[in-house]
Amino acid sequence: MQESNYYLKIGEHIKELRQKQNMTKTQLADGICSISYITRIEKGERCPTSVILRQITNKLGITPEYLFRAIESPGSLQVKELIDELYINVERHDFKNIYKLITETELDVKSIHDIQVIKMFKCFSMTMLNENYQWGMDEIKKLLDLTYTEGKNPTDTEFGLMLLYGFFLSLNNENEKAYTHLLNMKKYISHMNFLHSHAIIPRFYMHLICVCLDISKLKESSKYLDYSIDYCKKHNTHVILPELYFLKSELYYHLKKDREFKIWYNEALRLYKLIKHSDDEYFNTFVQDRLKKLKTS
Known part of the structure; x- marks a missing residue:
């Protein structure tokens, strides 16, 4: 009985969201499953598979997690x-x-x-x-x-x-x-x-790169920089790019390549100004702290 009620709640929420968006069962089912399958879900007679549930919720503009929380x-x-x-x-x-x-x-x-x-x-x-x-x-x-x-x-x-x-x-x-x-x-x-x-992955590499630079593992830091910059661009996590660009400039500083250092440093500052979201001064503090380390190293 409890399982049946759970199915019913899923169906009720899917039906409510569909109707709010003036979407027919035919439109919701298109490319996912049969119309009769949608009918059975909304009546609480069938619980959708994880794949179909993900497709349905995506079409309704929510996530499966949102649906389960709404039921809770x-x-x-x-x-x-x-x-x-x-x-x-x-x-x-x-x-x-x-x-x-x-x-x-x-x-x-x-x-x-x-x-x-x-x-x-x-x-x-x-x-x-x-x-x-x-x-x-x-x-x-x-x-x-x-x-x-x-x-x-x-x-x-x-x-x-x-x-x-x-x-x-x-x-x-x-x-x-x-x-x-x-x-x-x-x-x-x-x-x-x-x-x-997705930001957790480049953020992880950013911290690993910082440590690599601090203990002079330059080859490792270069490899992680290339990977994490590419990851940010592919997964739209541009908020971390200014820090990664600065670390790229820091790497060139350690390699005594002054021209490349200036190019990447200026690019980091330029990008930060373009995508800055708040008045938080974390990026400026981060840059100043790293520059102090360079001067004392």
């Missing part, structure tokens, strides 16, 4: 909206707004996955704002312990937590440990079937 409760949809907004701010490294969103939004969060994601972002913002990297690493370990089992392939959230741990290691001037940790993570990338944001 309106509160679950509000949590999803918050998480989506947090991911956007994380891509921009807008730590102040991340902290503001989390502390000023009152939601009833029940899913352990949602709790883990929100606490991850809160830890990230507090660590960066307070510059207490050891505290951040300790918190990351606790959050990973909620779901992660040593040796298994991580989810995108668990991968994000591992990435933050490596990032905090580097900010805590533990570059060799950061390099070993990040390099060990690289094997998981090909096994990650779901990514909430």
Whole structure:
């Protein structure tokens, strides 16, 4: 009975969304399945396969996750909206707004996955704002312990937590440990079937490149730079390109190629001005900190 009710809820939501968009069953079924299949889904007589559900929700302009959250409760949809907004701010490294969103939004969060994601972002913002990297690493370990089992392939959230741990290691001037940790993570990338944001991949490589440059692994950094710049262009994650372009200029500085250094440095600044999304000064701080390292190296 419970299973039947679940099918019915899926069907009710699909029918409601279809009708809101003035879409006929014929239009929804076109290229996906038969009209009778849609009818059975909407009546709760049939639960669509994962492939058909993905095609149906895509045509309706939503994701399967959105549909399942809508079935669960309106509160679950509000949590999803918050998480989506947090991911956007994380891509921009807008730590102040991340902290503001989390502390000023009152939601009833029940899913352990949602709790883990929100606490991850809160830890990230507090660590960066307070510059207490050891505290951040300790918190990351606790959050990973909620779901992660040593040796298994991580989810995108668990991968994000591992990435933050490596990032905090580097900010805590533990570059060799950061390099070993990040390099060990690289094997998981090909096994990650779901990514909430494609930005996590070039962001991972960006942190690995920084560490490689700091410990003079120039050949490695060059390889990762080419890959991550290409990845950003293919997956529309241009927000990270200014940092990668700057790191490309830094690589040429280490290689004593002054002309190439200036070209890529100016390109990084130009691109940053074109795609800047907020008043957050992360990029400027990032560049100034890296330049200071170059002058003292």
